[in-house]
Amino acid sequence: MAQWYQTWNKPLKNILWWLVIIGMVVSLPLAYTRHQTETSANQVEFVFDYRDLLDISDIQTNPRTFVAEQLKNMKAAGISSMAVYESTLAELKESRRIEVYNSRDAAALTQTLGDPNENFTYVLFADSATQQKLEPLIQKTFADLKVGTKPWSFKNRNGLIIQMSMDDASIKGMDPDPMTLQMLKDQGFQIVVRLSNRRPFVTNEMDRLLKQLHDIGVKRIIVDGNEVPGYTEENTEINLNKMADLLNKNGIGLAAIELLKEPQKGFSTLSKQTNYNVVRLHSFTEKDGEKLTEPLKKSELQDRIQGVADRLVLAVKDRNIRMVFLNARPVKSLDKGKLVDPLAAYYESLQGKDGAIPRIQEVGFKLGPAEPFDVKTTGWQKIARIFILLGGVSLIVLMVSFFVPEATLLLFVLGILGLAALHTLSANLYAQGLALSTAISAPSIAIMLAIRSVRSGAAAKWKSGLAYALWTLIKTSAISLIGVVYEVALLNHVTYLLVLQQFRGVGVLHLLPIAIAGVYLLFFSENNTYRDKIANIRSILSSFISVLWIVVAGVALAAVYYYLSRTGNEGQASTLEKLFRSFLENTLGVRPRTKEFLFAHPLFLLGAYLSVRYRHAVYLIFIGVIGQLSIVDTFAHLHTPLHISLIRISYGLVFGALIGLVLIAAWEIIIRSWKRWVPQLSK
Known part of the structure; x- marks a missing residue:
């Protein structure tokens, strides 16, 4: 039995590599369908919060004139x-x-004595036309709340008495103001309605409201609050299905607000039931707008306006945003001695010098109502799943075989059976688990192969260190890209493009390949027995700790902390670095990742160059694992278009290689100068 196992285990590595390649090839059509999907909607819609405009107008001398001018x-x-x-x-x-x-x-207005036991709300309409439009709306709203109303008038102006306190009555939600809707439509604006779940969900009433909105041209709603309309503690699924049916019936879609602290309850269900008639929305908040009203020098204000334009362009181009929602509010400026607002700055950021809208149009987008992605599919996907499973497991087993080659066959069989079982339990967990595992495996294998090339002496056989360095960088990056193909194919669903689902566990990708490659470099890269490996581990663990070791460990921990602080959406960057990033973005169109082209790739290239002559240069190659995992991590941002990610890593490799060549040239100059001048100084 053991002999049979060894007979099949030894040649299995070559078979696994072929399975990896086949799985990668059959995955390419799935990646292409994703590219087709994310390029199927190219209209961008800029939306302003009308309620905010009313807030700003309320402090103006002529509020209605101000609103008309700003529109x-x-x-x-x-x-x-x-x-x-x-x-x-x-x-x-x-x-x-x-x-x-x-x-x-x-009572004061009418100069009468009021009832001390009464705390009602008194409403006066501006004119008869307003009364005709709004009185039925107000009466119905409070009748549904079982609150009485009765007519009231003062000086030939009609009104209502609502038997509820003014503080309470003023916040009760009603249908959107029909007069405002008609006025905005007449002025040529597309209307986006914000609906909440604050009123009881009644199917007939919601159907009536959505039909009215459809008739006036509303194509999309934005959920106002933490719950979608129809989300209830009881019968939630039934009500959400009814709400989805009503949206579908009236041709109205949703907008998904990015970067919310918590997902809106019921949004994923409603999105699925509306066949993902959803667009991504970027919100420029009131707090963001306040930064444009601060007392600044003209140059500082221009920098902030330019920053707003850059931010909006980046959102549309790099994050599949198709709706930009602008908010504003009036601010008291004690320095200027007046109330100010950011509206003029907004207009300049959109249409001024290097404004957002012309730049968005230059890269192929159009202004217009935001449209959902036209999801492309292929019948090849069902067949591809089998080969993706085989290839994905093969890639993971190949990584483990660097440490335990004898277990290759056993791990392959167990991996296939385990993942097949996981797929039957949860297709989503299977896809994310296999995608994460392949994303970790590919850069780990790429760096371990580069380390093995040095340790085995293969690097030393190259006549040209420069040729070896460039070839190793290309080969290593190509192997890392294998993980990208599997990652994209496995998570090829519109919910990831819309960020309705998150790729969980990506944080592990930032550290695990470093740990895997580090363990391999220290304990498994030499061609020795397991007894020798265990002896090396014991030797290290039993070594005396010197002050130097503590200092080195402290520096290493600080480096890891700094690396993690720079990683992900919450990563921190200095003001100078932000300016540098903005310069790269505006100059190149797509910004390469700093840790790739300024750090990891150049050091990897220098290490590969030096390893032809110096075996200890392999530690510089090891640092290159950061650049390799960053290549894979770039594509883990599933809301970023594929072509943007491809351009980003290409820039990283090209500029990283150029900086690496500069480092190699500097090394040669220093070494040759040392060899030339040091002997003369010693005479």
Whole structure:
């Protein structure tokens, strides 16, 4: 039995490599369908929060004139849509459509003695046309809440008495203001409605509302709050299915707000039931806008305006954003002695020098209502799954075989059986687990092969250190890209493009390949027996710890901490580095990753060059694992278009190689100068 096992185990590595290659080849059509999907929607919609415009107008001398002027300015700046909320008495008051009083103020207004036991809300309409539109809306809203209303008038102006306190009544949600909707439509704006789950979900009422919105041209809603309309504690699935049916019936889609602290409850279900009629939305918040109202020098303000433009371009181009939502609010400026707002700065960031909109159009996007991705599929996917499973397991087993080659066959069989079982339990967990495992395995194998080339003496046989360095960088990066192909093929679903699903465990990718390659370099890269390896481990563990070791360990931990602080969406960067990043982005169109082209790739190239003559240069090659895992990690940002990621890693390799050549030239100059001048100085 043992002999039979060895007979099959020895040649299995070559077979595994062929399975990896076959799996990679059959995965390429799936990657292409993803490219087709993410390039199928190229319209970008700029939306402004109409409620914020009302807030700003409320501090102006002529509020209605101000709103009319700003709507024209927004249209000219490329803001083609306005976001309208479910109306409230407070918002209708801000729109100057009604006046609202409590019982005490109403008594003072009418110069009568009020009832001390009454705390009602008194509403006066601006004119008869407003009354005709809004009175039925207000009466119905409070009737549904079982709150009484009755007519009231003052000086030939009609109104209502609502038997509820003004503070409470002012925040009760109603249908969006029909007069505002019609006014915005007449001025040529596309309307985006923000719907909440604050009112009870009634199917007939929601159907009526969505039909009204459809008739006025609404194509998309943005959820206002933490729950989608229809999300309830009981019968949630039934209500969400009803809400989805109503959205589908009226041709209305959703917008997914990026970077929320918590996903909106029910959003994933509603997205699926609407066949992913969803676009990604980037929110430029009121707090972001306040930075443009601070007391700044002209040059500083221009830098911030340029920063806003860069941010919006990056969102659209690099993160599949198709809707940009702009918010603003008035700010008290004690330095200027007046109330200010960021609207003028917004217009300049959109259409001024190096403005966002012209740059977005230059890279192939158009302004217009945001459209969902046209999801492309292929019948090849079912067949490809088998080869992806075989190839993915083969890649993982090949990585483990660097440490335990005798277990290759056993691990391959167990891997196939285990992943097949996992797929039956959870297809999503299977896809993410296999994708993460292949993403870790590929750069680990790539670096371990480079280390083996030096340890085995193969590097020393090359006549040209430069040729060996360039070839090793190309070969190592190509092997790392194998993991990219599997990662993209396994997570080839629109939910990842829309970030409705997250690729879990990516943080492990930032450290595990470093640990794997480090263990291999220290204990397994030499061609010795397991007894020798164990002896080496015992020798290291029983060594006396010197102050130098503690210092080195401290520096290493600091380096790891710094590396982790720079990784992921929460990574920190200095102001100078942000300026450098902006320069690269604006100059190249796509910014290469700093740790690749300024650090990992150059050191890898220098290490490969030196390893032809110096075996200890292998430690510089080991540092290159950061660049290799970064290549794979770049594609783990699944909301970034594939072609952007390809350009990014290509720039990283090209510029990294150029900087590496500079390091090699500097090394040669230093060494030759040393050899030339040191002997003369010793005479």
